[in-house]
Amino acid sequence: MAVKNYIEGMKNHEAFVHHIAAHKVIPGREASLGELAPPLPEALAVAVKGLGVDALYSHQVEAIEAIRRGQHTVVATPTASGKSLIYNIPVVEKVLEDPGTRALYLFPLKALAQDQLKALERLSGAVFAGEPVTAAIYDGDTPPYERKKIRTRPPHILMTNPEMLHLSILPYHASWAEFLRGLSYVVVDEVHTLKGVMGSHMAWVFRRLKRMCRYYGSDPCFVFSSATIGNPAEHTSLLADVETSAITESGSPSSTKHFVMLNTPEGASQATIKLIHSAMHRKLRTIVYCQSRKMTELIAMWAASKKAEFGEKITAYRSGFLPEERREIERRMAEGELLTVVSTSALELGIDIGGLDLCILVGYPGSVMATWQRAGRVGRSGRESLVVLIAQEDALDQYMMNHPDLFFSMPPEKAVVNPANEVLMGKHLDCAAAELPIRRGEPLFQQPAVADKLARMEAYGTLLASADGDMLFSHRKFPQRSVALRGTGDTFDIVDGGSGEMIGSVDGHRAVRETYAGAVYIHRGDSYVVTELDMDKRVAVAEKRRVHYFTRIRSHKETEILEVMDRKPLGNAWVGVGKLKVTETITGYEKRLVKGQRLLTVIPLDVPPQVFETEGLWLEVPEAVRVAMETEQRHFMGGIHAVEHAAIGILPLFAMADRNDIGGISIPHHPQLGKGAVFIYDGFPGGIGICSGVFGEADALFEKTLSVITTCPCDTGCPACVHSPKCGSGNRPIDKEASRVLLEKLKEPLTEALRVGEPVPRFPAPARHSSDEKPPVPRRFGVLDVETRRSAQEVGGWGRARLMGVSCAVLYDSETDAFTTWTEDQIPDMAKVLKEMDLVVGFNIRRFDYDVLSGTCGVDFYSLPTLDMLEEVHKRLGYRLSLDHLSGHTLGAEKSADGLAALAWWKEGRMDLIEEYCTKDVALTRDLYLFGRENGHLLFQNKAGTLVRLPVVW
Structure with missing residues (x-):
């Protein structure tokens, strides 16, 4: 009672x-029961009854039988409907039949794994008189000695989380060979949480896992457990790239x-x-x-x-x-x-x-x-x-309060993931190549979008082709460490400035918005004020302080349409969807009283702009509508700004997304469209499929937006309709009535009168990647190398190269196909020849040769059109390779000596030997340049000892 x-x-x-x-x-409901065919083995049946389960629910029976058949299955039923038994029973049953069976259980939280381990131990302990089904948790809290034991003698069931699979299992798959060979089941609990950014990351983690299973000869059955969502089969099929059957009717009471x-x-x-x-x-x-x-x-x-x-x-x-x-x-x-x-x-x-x-x-x-x-x-x-x-006061909250019958009758939303997100795809392709070199013929990598991304990564040097071009390697040893699954950037630690203790964490994408210097941060009832945000160290330092205010940022944004994926009429307007570039500049933050939220002050901030590419949709407002509104003396900017806020507030009705996952910007005159527009976009780099998924229901989105604005009882706008709690301009300007009139006018049919004088949007041509375009071949180029009279040690370090002097410089001229030797007193004459060339090529020429030459005369060598091959290598790889290394592996030719020998020859007066050595270096440099220009790559041996291609565009 x-x-x-x-x-x-x-x-x-x-x-x-x-x-x-x-x-x-x-009202409550009675249970709907079922019976398994064939029934459970006797020992397992007794164990299940020992847990207080006298009979299985109908949905449990349906799911277990599907899993027995090896069918990838998702069970999307309400909380507390016995989903853990659905996967535990067939796994234990399979272990009884074949002790070599292995299962991987993935839980989004460590506490869930702890709960499930206890439940499984109760079940398995009752099944076996001797040793039970072995199960272990492998997560960040597992001690090192226990981890080693698990890897050496893997349990039947390994319970872990997405991060451990991504960081500790897939990169070290050789240590998990026995487990992966026997992997029969992959159980993913609470799969509805794998949506948005996290879900898009996990789509690629699952693809990497399946690839590794194929390598070790296993083909596991995927079993998903979910809350009730609108598209369980579609969601899990896209997530794991498998065909999934969904069980959604619950038999639990x-x-x-x-x-x-x-x-x-x-x-x-x-x-x-x-x-x-x-x-x-x-x-x-x-x-x-x-x-x-x-x-x-x-x-x-x-x-x-x-x-x-x-x-x-x-x-x-x-x-x-x-x-x-x-x-x-x-x-x-x-x-x-x-x-x-x-x-x-x-x-x-x-x-x-x-x-x-x-x-x-x-x-x-x-x-x-x-x-x-x-x-x-x-x-x-x-x-x-x-x-x-x-x-x-939020718009969506008030909409539900005004339409309670709609709320109780609404079907659950669809979960959204976007494996095609190019930002995330690139990161995980790099991880996959680091785990196991990518072979050209693998099915996953032949999909058009993936193949295109691979080609661009290869051209840029993120992935390195083998000498024969058949395999791709990562250019890094452990790229997984730079991929945070629960966000789009690295995690920032929040540290107590007084004690030095870590008090929390925040995703890198949110750090500049939530932990800027001056921000109020609350932890377990205590108020902290952030004193420093170190972007390099990824640390925010905060001091405990009692304050009577809270903070929020102010910003302004710009957007550029990069690619149009689709466009359709909406009344007399157009709605488009495509790829956008968003630039957000945080200008400062507000201090507001906790009580009453009165604005106290605005503090300026100097923060670098955040620039990212994403997906979004936009509403194009005809010029005739703008003119009509301004003729009626209505605030056009206030109107489109209010439409933006109201549409973002109501958008979660159409996709399983938080309004914080969505951004927006209103522009009275967008230069590409030639008219006013309202942009709504995914708030994550690359896009996560929210706005592209809603595009098909754009008419319903703006119809409900109008309904929210029209039915709200306020006079001038409020958080229930057109005000946003995260507006970067403090909800200014906002005009509720203008937004209502604007949306009403847009519903009118497209007439000739509205078409007159309508600007034609200037959409960008389909994007061409830099790797598609080769620079022009120079008409005349030179290749230069310089030998010195004194060593770095003699002049006081490499930073004093101007004092080293020139023993000789050798210049190859492509116009005459000849090598010319220049002494120190002839350097001004050589400079005149260099200025006549279209390109000067060298190896470490900018950081060394030009420094040495500058010490001999007043010529500005740095302004010459120059290709420094060592610089290009460093840009691609992040580390340097020697001329000898590159020429040896690319040309099969090596240097004849080194700089120390040349210095010794100078002291001996052997100019002939210096000239011969320097000429050989120039010839190697020239041949490397020509090889790279003609073939698009050089060859080198990576840190694993494999001969790979280094892409170059010369």
Whole structure:
């Protein structure tokens, strides 16, 4: 009765009584059972019953039978529907049949792996009288000696996470040969979390894993466990590049669940604190979900401070906490020491924290899927439960409050991944080549988009072809270390400036937006002010400080259309989709009071612009519409800016995306389009498929955008319609009425009157890559080498090359096909000849030869058109190779001496030997240049001892 009493209390409370937008009772359901055919082996059947499972649900039976057949399977059913048994039963069954069977279990969180290991040990321990099915966790917390033991004697079941597979298993596959040879199952838990950037990364990690399995002779069956999403089969098929069957009808029972939608004017955070205190008085075990780290910390801090007797029973929980902090909170919640935990999505997944009664959602989670996933955390014990969704001022929240029937009838959204993201694809192709050289004929690499990317990476030198051109190698030994799966950049550590201890972390893409100098950062109830952001060391230093304000950035953006993928009419306007280049410049940050959010001041920042390429869609506004609006004295810029905000706010209705994953920019006159436009784009380099996926529903997107603007009761605009909490210009200018008029005008049919004077967009031609274009062959080129009179040691170091003097310089002239020797007193005359040439070629010529020559006369040698082959090698590889190394492997010819010998000859007066040696060096340099110009590559031996091609464009 506690839940029913709590609901009655809400309905009678003066703060809530008039603001309950909906109360829906979702009735429980009986279980639907099934029987396996053939039945389980006797020992396994007894073990399952020993877990308290007398019969399997119908969806469990359907899934287990599909897995037995070797069918790649995804089970997308609600939380607490027994999904772990679905994969544990067939894996244990297979181990009984063949002890050489191996399975890889991937969990997004370490705590999930710990929970699953305990469950598996209970099951397997009951099956075997002797040694049970062996299972082990291999993650960052596993001690080194234990890791070695696991690699040497791999368990039947290895539990790990995506990062360990990416960083510790695939790069060291030779150490995992026995495990990979026997790999029969790959189990991926909570696969709905593998979306967006993380999912696009994992699509390539799975492709790398499958490639390695083929190499060792295995072909595992993929088993996916998911929350209820709109496209489970499509999502997992794209993710792992396999054909997947989906099981979505759950046979598990459920208890009655109440769902209350609350739209209180006092603010979501204050309402949440009241609800927390009321729940704790009734001893209801509660989980609170917030949309941001900052709000998580603030609500936990405020709720604890306002009721001292509850202070020890409330805590925050979020990513960025240290692992040991999170494990302790999970333990205390599961054992009942805590009554309330305030969390970000970090506790959305199935970590065991005991039975819960109440779930409070502070703001709409952004998707129907996430809402029901979080709601599934309560009511597991069979008791009635309650979910309270408290609306914030956000457009999507208010839309749901105004359309509760739509919310309860909406199907879950589709998960989005984009394996074609060129940025991520390139990183993982580099990783794949480092793990195992890429052979031209491998099926994965023959796909057109992949083959095109490989060709460009080879041309640039990121991948190096073998001497015969049949294989590709990475130019780095361990590229995996520079690929962070959960973001697009490296992770930054946040360090306490007083103690030096690490207090959190932030993704590199967000670091400049969240941990700039002056930013307020909150950790476990304590306020910190960032004093320094070191981009090179990837560290933000923060000092603990009590402050009464919070901070947010201000910025301005520009965008350029790089490629048009599609374009279609929308009323009298056009909507396009394609590749964009976005330039964002952070100009400063605001300080705002925590209470009331009043602006205190704006502090300027000097931060380098962030430039990245992504995918996006855009709405082109006809010039006639702009003219009409300005004739009516409406604010055109304020109108398109308001449309941008409202459209971004409502876009998550069409894709499983957070509004923070999406960016936007409004431009009254875009130079390429010749008219005003609203751009909406994926907020990650390369794009993650959000906007390209929504393009097909652009008409519905802008129709719902108009509905949000029209139905919002505010007069001039608010966060429920056209204001954005992350607007870089502080929501200025914004004109709600102008946005309504604009969208109404765009719905009118395209007429001749609207076509008159309409500018024709100047879209870019299809992109050509620099590797496609070869520079012109110089009409006359020279090849130069200089020998000195004195050594670096004699003049005080290599930085004083001007003092070394010239013993001789040899110049090859392509016009005469002759070598000429010049002495120190003849250098000015040689300079005149060099100035007549189209190109001067040398090896380390800019950093050495020109420095030496400059010490002999006043000629500006650095202004000559020059190709320094050593510089080009360093640009490609990141390290230098000697002339002797390159000529030996490319031409089969080696230098006749070295610089030390030439210095000794100078002291002996043997100019003949110096001239002969220098001429040979010039000839080698010339032949290398000509070989590279004609063949597009040189040859060298990489650090692994393999002869590979170094691409050059000369």
